[in-house]
Amino acid sequence: GAGVSQSPRYKVAKRGQDVALRCDPISGHVSLFWYQQALGQGPEFLTYFQNEAQLDKSGLPSDRFFAERPEGSVSTLKIQRTQQEDSAVYLCASSLRTGRILNTEAFFGQGTRLTVV
Amino acid sequence: SQELEQSPQSLIVQEGKNLTINCTSSKTLYGLYWYKQKYGEGLIFLMMLQKGGEEKSHEKITAKLDEKKQQSSLHITASQPSHAGIYLCGAVAANNAGNMLTFGGGTRLMVKP
Numbered sequence: 169g170a171g172v173s174q175s176p177r178y179k180v181a182k183r184g185q186d187v188a189l190r191c192d193p194i195s196g197h198v199s200l201f202w203y204q205q206a207l208g209q210g211p212e213f214l215t216y217f218q219n220e221a222q223l224d225k226s227g228l229p230s231d232r233f234f235a236e237r238p239e240g241s242v243s244t245l246k247i248q249r250t251q252q253e254d255s256a257v258y259l260c261a262s263s264l265r266t267g268r269i270l271n272t273e274a275f276f277g278q279g280t281r282l283t284v285v
Numbered sequence: 286s287q288e289l290e291q292s293p294q295s296l297i298v299q300e301g302k303n304l305t306i307n308c309t310s311s312k313t314l315y316g317l318y319w320y321k322q323k324y325g326e327g328l329i330f331l332m333m334l335q336k337g338g339e340e341k342s343h344e345k346i347t348a349k350l351d352e353k354k355q356q357s358s359l360h361i362t363a364s365q366p367s368h369a370g371i372y373l374c375g376a377v378a379a380n381n382a383g384n385m386l387t388f389g390g391g392t393r394l395m396v397k398p
Binding site for chain 2: 172174201209210213216259261277278279281
């Protein structure tokens with residue numbers, strides 16, 4: 169597709185339920201990022217992939233959060249045993265290149281709004 | 286870690302008025318991005334600034350980067366209701382692994398017709 173696609177757009181989960189959020193990056197984009205955006209806040213970094221390698225997962229808030237990108241394209245963010253504080257918009261971004269100085273813009277998807285009740 | 290502070294946090298202006306949003310970094314800026322976000326939507330890329338003194342414009346929106354002050358400003362001329370939304374600045378936190386963006390808390394802009 170032309171842009172970064174995320175699904176579902178909206179997800180309501182009961183507390184304790186597991187959820188899986190999908191990100192389809194722009195074709196050929198090497199870098200993929202997941203961000204979490206709480207209501208009224210700026211996005212916060214969760215994890216970063218370069219192709220299929222997860223090079224940074226320092227932003228994942230707990231071991232209930234798990235992300236994968238097995239073939240270097242589509243990525244899935246999984247949250248186990250969801251809790252109310254997990255309610256947020258989860259944004260995915262992809263970028264053409266990596267390197268010390270990012271000289272191409274990162275393209276963001278529309279996000280998945282997760283509400284844990 | 287790098288922190289970005291945006292000011293003001295929220296802004297209400299009358300249609301046709303000019304406005305400025307500031308983004309100040311606690312560390313050296315390797316690249317500064319401006320995004321716009323409508324409520325419940327993803328981020329729309331506006332501009333990227335890399336060099337000190339760089340200035341870019343897109344329609345009625347101009348962004349400047351002051352590298353020495355570790356600051357960027359976003360200026361909207363003759364604001365319109367379509368400019369309403371959340372403006373986010375993001376800076377590159379260069380590290381060994383990648384180039385993740387660190388974001389400010391956003392500036393919520395409302396334009397009154």
